[in-house]
Amino acid sequence: MKTNRFWAWLTFALGAAYFIVPLLATFEFSLRMRRGTYSFDAYASVFADPYFVSSFGYSVVIGLVTIVVGVLVVVPAVYFVRLRMPWLRPFMEFITLLPLVIPALVLVYGYIRLYNSSSIIPFTGSALGTDILLTGAYVTLALPYMYRAVDNGMRTIDIGTLTEAAQIMGANQAQIIGRIILPNILVAILSGAFLTFAIVIGEFTIASLLNRPAFGPYLVGIGTNRAYEPAALAIISFIITWGAMGMINVLGRFAPRTSARTD
Amino acid sequence: MTNTASPRRIPWDALAVAPFIIFAVMFLFLPTLGIIGAAFTDRAGSFTFDNIFGLFTDQILAAYWISIRISGASAFFGALIGLAIVLAIIRGRLPAPLRSAVMTFSGVASNFAGVPLAFAFIATLGRLGLVTIVLKFLGLDIYRSGFNLLSFWGLTLTYLYFQIPLMMLTIAPAVDGLKKEWNEAAQMLGASQFQFWRYVGLPILWPSFLGTLSLLFANAFGAIATAWALTGSNLNIVTVLLYNQIRGDALQNPGLGAALALGMIVITSLANVIYLVVAARAERWMK
Numbered sequence: 001m002k003t004n005r006f007w008a009w010l011t012f013a014l015g016a017a018y019f020i021v022p023l024l025a026t027f028e029f030s031l032r033m034r035r036g037t038y039s040f041d042a043y044a045s046v047f048a049d050p051y052f053v054s055s056f057g058y059s060v061v062i063g064l065v066t067i068v069v070g071v072l073v074v075v076p077a078v079y080f081v082r083l084r085m086p087w088l089r090p091f092m093e094f095i096t097l098l099p100l101v102i103p104a105l106v107l108v109y110g111y112i113r114l115y116n117s118s119s120i121i122p123f124t125g126s127a128l129g130t131d132i133l134l135t136g137a138y139v140t141l142a143l144p145y146m147y148r149a150v151d152n153g154m155r156t157i158d159i160g161t162l163t164e165a166a167q168i169m170g171a172n173q174a175q176i177i178g179r180i181i182l183p184n185i186l187v188a189i190l191s192g193a194f195l196t197f198a199i200v201i202g203e204f205t206i207a208s209l210l211n212r213p214a215f216g217p218y219l220v221g222i223g224t225n226r227a228y229e230p231a232a233l234a235i236i237s238f239i240i241t242w243g244a245m246g247m248i249n250v251l252g253r254f255a256p257r258t259s260a261r262t263d
Numbered sequence: 264m265t266n267t268a269s270p271r272r273i274p275w276d277a278l279a280v281a282p283f284i285i286f287a288v289m290f291l292f293l294p295t296l297g298i299i300g301a302a303f304t305d306r307a308g309s310f311t312f313d314n315i316f317g318l319f320t321d322q323i324l325a326a327y328w329i330s331i332r333i334s335g336a337s338a339f340f341g342a343l344i345g346l347a348i349v350l351a352i353i354r355g356r357l358p359a360p361l362r363s364a365v366m367t368f369s370g371v372a373s374n375f376a377g378v379p380l381a382f383a384f385i386a387t388l389g390r391l392g393l394v395t396i397v398l399k400f401l402g403l404d405i406y407r408s409g410f411n412l413l414s415f416w417g418l419t420l421t422y423l424y425f426q427i428p429l430m431m432l433t434i435a436p437a438v439d440g441l442k443k444e445w446n447e448a449a450q451m452l453g454a455s456q457f458q459f460w461r462y463v464g465l466p467i468l469w470p471s472f473l474g475t476l477s478l479l480f481a482n483a484f485g486a487i488a489t490a491w492a493l494t495g496s497n498l499n500i501v502t503v504l505l506y507n508q509i510r511g512d513a514l515q516n517p518g519l520g521a522a523l524a525l526g527m528i529v530i531t532s533l534a535n536v537i538y539l540v541v542a543a544r545a546e547r548w549m550k
Binding site: 004005007008009011012015018019021022023024025026028029030072073074076077079080081084085088092095097098099100101102103104105106107108109110111112113114136137139140173195198199202203204205209216219220223224230231233234237238241242244245246248249 | 273275276279280282283286287289290291293294295297298301344347348350351352354355356357361365367368370371372374375377378379380381382383384385386387391392393394423424427456481484485487488491492495502505506509510520521524527528531532535
């Protein structure tokens with residue numbers, strides 16, 4: 001048994017080294033910009049770059065719109081399918097698996113062919129149209145995660161009983177969704193939202209093929225032109241991802257309380 | 264209220280599900296069908312198999328093959344190493360707080376992909392990376408002994424950074440499902456640890472392992488951002504080839520581009536079908 005624990009610790013230590021060393025190395029690299037001494041010059045250079053601010057801001061806005069649209073598309077559908085149309089469930093599960101099966105690169109190829117400026121819905125004909133298309137693409141990318149988060153959230157609360165109780169009290173359908181169901185699955189929705197944000201914020205493929213000034217294409221541009229800023233940006237990206245995942249973890253602790261609350 | 268409701272009731276059900284269906288049709292079904300259609304259409308607009316046959320050139324087959332090899336290697340090693348770490352943490356009885364910390368980190372690392380991941384590995388194992396310099400200081404010049412980050416093994420090593428955590432997150436519930444009583448029962452019947460794993464543990468984990476393996480394969484096969492940021496357009500993998508095709512018609516034949524995309528869908532679909540079939544079998548053991 002003692003040897004068993006030794007191997008366990010050794011495996012863990014080797015795994016930990018593989019994951020921690022690149023982070024340390026990246027951080028060390030990001031400090032090397034000034035010759036002969038460590039400094040935060042690379043970070044200062046990144047934050048002073050107007051393109052960093054504008055591309056990051058653009059991706060944040062697209063990310064937030066993606067979350068709102070995703071919630072509006074997913075929540076009512078999951079609610080009504082669970083409540084009244086359970087026969088649609090396999091179909092919904094199939095749809096939400098598709099974005100994992102069809103690579104994003106193939107989807108965006110399809111969008112460009114289908115929604116070009118000479119088509120019936122010329123999304124790519126204008127900047128605003130392309131932004132809408134990009135948002136739609138991101139909602140699609142996040143669909144599997146948003147659906148699963150919302151579906152799990154609704155599983156833990158008894159939506160049938162909640163809905164009947166609200167109807168007896170005289171609530172209409174909008175009030176039921178807005179004031180009964182939504183607050184009860186808020187933690188689940190926020191988990192889906194943070195995961196969506198983590199996926200969207202640095203996305204490269206779709207944004208670059210649609211020619212939008214997003215954070216992902218900006219990163220690639222910096223990668224080909226600069227030496228130390230990419231390392232600083234990798235550290236910044238890691239902190240953003242960590243923040244989003246950390247929020248999901250913190251929210252997870254509130255989840256059981258939500259399901260038990262009956263007030 | 265119930266008497267008056269029926270005739271003028273708003274069809275909420277249909278209204279609520281409609282956006283979801285419309286969304287799926289606009290952003291999933293039509294674009295995919297468009298690609299499939301274009302793969303079987305020639306320039307004049309009539310039906311043809313030429314685009315599919317056109318895939319069988321050295322350049323395109325090589326691109327598919329490198330993609331399959333990188334995805335296969337990163338999925339295989341990712342699954343193996345991920346399983347080993349999960350077994351070490353759960354079965355090796357490492358402290359419980361460590362487990363939750365590792366799982367949280369896995370959630371972060373499995374999403375830390377794309378361009379920043381490429382930057383991190385350039386800063387680590389690039390020609391000026393910290394590990395490269397430290398190893399050179401210790402007398403091992405990895406670049407002189409043939410290592411290159413912009414190669415098959417370099418890319419595989421980089422992909423492992425999101426493949427291993429993804430494996431850990433997916434396989435952990437299955438490893439949790441291995442009950443302690445099974446091990447005790449086996450021991451009482453006189454089985455060694457090796458026999459327990461050979462005849463009980465691994466056969467139970469096998470479907471989950473195989474299922475996750477195909478999930479990891481599909482995950483790496485569709486990836487492009489990391490490879491693009493790492494190697495530019497130099498590496499001839501199928502995603503980079505398709506990216507160049509979408510950008511500037513690199514194959515000089517739109518139908519061939521669609522066929523290339525269709526080939527990718529077929530390969531990732533196969534991997535996912537294997538995953539679904541095997542995962543359904545694996546779930547029987549969970550109960």
